[in-house]
Amino acid sequence: MTEKIIFAGFGGQGVLLSGKLLCIAGMREGKYVSHIPSYGAEMRGGTANCQVIISDEEVASPVVFHPDIAIVLNTPSLIKFEPRVKAGGLLIYNSSLIDEKPSRTDITVVDIAANDIAEENGSSRSANMAVIGKLLKQKPELASLESTIAALEEAVSARNRKFNPVNEKVLKAGYAA
Amino acid sequence: MSDKILMKGNEVLGEAAIIAGCRYYFGYPITPQNEVPAYMARRLPQVDGTFLQAESEIAAINMVFGASAAGARVMTSSSSPGISLKQEGISYLSGARLPAVVVNMMRGGPGLGNIAGAQGDYYQATRGGGNGDYRTVALAPATVQEIADLTIKSFDIADKYRVVVMLMGDGFLGQMAEGVSLPEPSNQKFDKPWALSGAEGREPNIVASLRLNPEDALEKLNDELQATYTQIEENETMSESYMTDDADYLLVAYGMSSRICRSALRALRKEGVKVGLFRPITLWPFPEKELQKAAEGKQKVLTVEMSAGQMLEDVKLSLNGTADIDFYGRTAGMLPDIDEIVRRVKNYGK
Known part of the structure; x- marks a missing residue:
């Protein structure tokens, strides 16, 4: 199993954290992982993305241009990454913020109202967790929900750990959605 | 595998330097290696070390010269254009036979270029970007784990042969995170009888790269350097x-x-x-x-x-x-x- 993933959204939506969380969860289950953030002229409100690989074998090139899975949290990210998903791949998009529907028919398209689910469960700032929950449901081979919940402590910075109970709740809600 | 931690290349570099006994870091910010000074600024004070953000790359490499002359394990890091600025200092360190670890997380060039990862500084690292007949050992890790392991090795090679070791990564390697097991210290000890450690009770040591007498002083140094480089070629090639x-x-x-x-x-x-x-x-x-x-x-x-x-x-x-x-x-x-x-x-x- 080798899954190449791109997480993309606005800066501040937590796409880098999402990638990191999934990596730590996968790593705890004995998988090889890599995470490359977009960096540089990025800022809050701008676009951010990260490239993640979760694999049973050592990661050769960590670069992901054509992902098996794209997770897009806003419209600019959908426009940028939908065309890049490999045929037969998976696209999960945040229907709370993205109005238009993805047009590809050669990939699996899954929508999740991430902000709404997060809002209902405590805070819309945890919308990224709803998406990860959905991803884990679709692709259980990446990591289990339990490992991912356990990885929150390590992935989330000390000053934001107080939000982890909400993060956990939203993760579970996204998984069940 | 499960004991691994997820760390960025730039951060693991800082932690491995601390494990290797480095307590002095001098640098000036430049993308894509800013996590190195950020990490050192946070961690060095916790281990009684000194982090100093210099006013320029040139100042930083000369602070490295000073700390190394005093016998300390010391590191600086930068990215391509910043490394160009350090070349005079690297040549001086080599001429004064001072050990140091210099990290280059390479970015696109020439000039200020851009901030993406690149490998355009190979000539500069292997041919010597500064003046004179000197060499810097250049190590090129390919994974975050190897960054950690080669950082430990860099300090040992630098001290053993009294040379500058360059750790050559690139923007992608510095920014990417992978699972890593933090390395053990090598625990190799290197005596530094040449260091400026206080001359009470002994003849003063002199550390300098200026050797005006061609035959007795400068050519003798160059012969010693070349003999050292031959040893490095025999022992350290990987x-x-x-x-x-x-x-x-x-x-x-x-x-x-x-x-x-x-x-x-x-x-x-x-x-x-x-x-x-x-x-x-x-x-x-x-x-x-x-x-x-x-x-x-x-x-x-x-x-x-x-x-x-x-x-x-x-x-x-x-x-x-x-x-x-x-x-x-x-x-x-x-x-x-x-x-x-x-x-x-x-x-x-x-």
Whole structure:
């Protein structure tokens, strides 16, 4: 199993954290992982993305241009990454913020109202967790929900750990959605 | 595996330096290596070390000179244009026989270029960007784990031979995170009787790179340096040969490009194309004999770099006309394309 993933959204939506969380969860289950953030002229409100690989074998090139899975949290990210998903791949998009529907028919398209689910469960700032929950449901081979919940402590910075109970709740809600 | 931690290359570099006993870091910010000074600023005070953000790269390398002269383990880091500014200091350190670790997380050039990862500073690192007959050991990790392990080694090589060791990464390696087991300290001890440690009760030591008398002073130093470099070539050369034994074709690449080549190799092997990968870990000393062995009998050798072809020169010098050598590179922070490598290697068989 080798899954190449791109997480993309606005800066501040937590796409880098999402990638990191999934990596730590996968790593705890004995998988090889890599995470490359977009960096540089990025800022809050701008676009951010990260490239993640979760694999049973050592990661050769960590670069992901054509992902098996794209997770897009806003419209600019959908426009940028939908065309890049490999045929037969998976696209999960945040229907709370993205109005238009993805047009590809050669990939699996899954929508999740991430902000709404997060809002209902405590805070819309945890919308990224709803998406990860959905991803884990679709692709259980990446990591289990339990490992991912356990990885929150390590992935989330000390000053934001107080939000982890909400993060956990939203993760579970996204998984069940 | 489960005891691993997820860390960025730039951060693990800082932690490994601390494990190696480095307590002094002087630097000036530049993307894509800013996590190194950020990490050191946070961590060094916790271990009674000194972090200092200098007013420039030139100031930073001269602070390295001072700390090293006093016998301390010391490091600076920067990225390509910043490393250019440090070259005078690196030459002075080499002339004064002072150990130091200098990290270059390479970015696109020339000039200020851009902030994406690149490998365009190979010449600068292996040929000497500063003046005079000196060499810097240049180590090129390909994974975050290897950044950690080679950082430990860098300090030992620097102290053992009293030379500057350059750790050559690139923006991608510095920014990426992978699972890593923090390395153990090597616990090697190096006496530094030459250090400016306080002259009470002994003759003062002199640390300088100015040696005005040509025959007695400067040529003698140069002879000593050359003898040291010969020892380093004999003892410290490192490389990895991967699936080279049965291969018809050989890829040669280091650092980030070697990982791209490894992906191409997997794709080619799946299709039954016998291809191997030779990866220099020391860029200087270049693993000449090891490459000769890996390239023996190969129909074609393809050198892949994130540059216009710099290591290519060492590949050609090492193989000295005994192999058919091709080159594929991207510059400016662009990455070599796996499909293009696959296409080329398949073409060699036609």
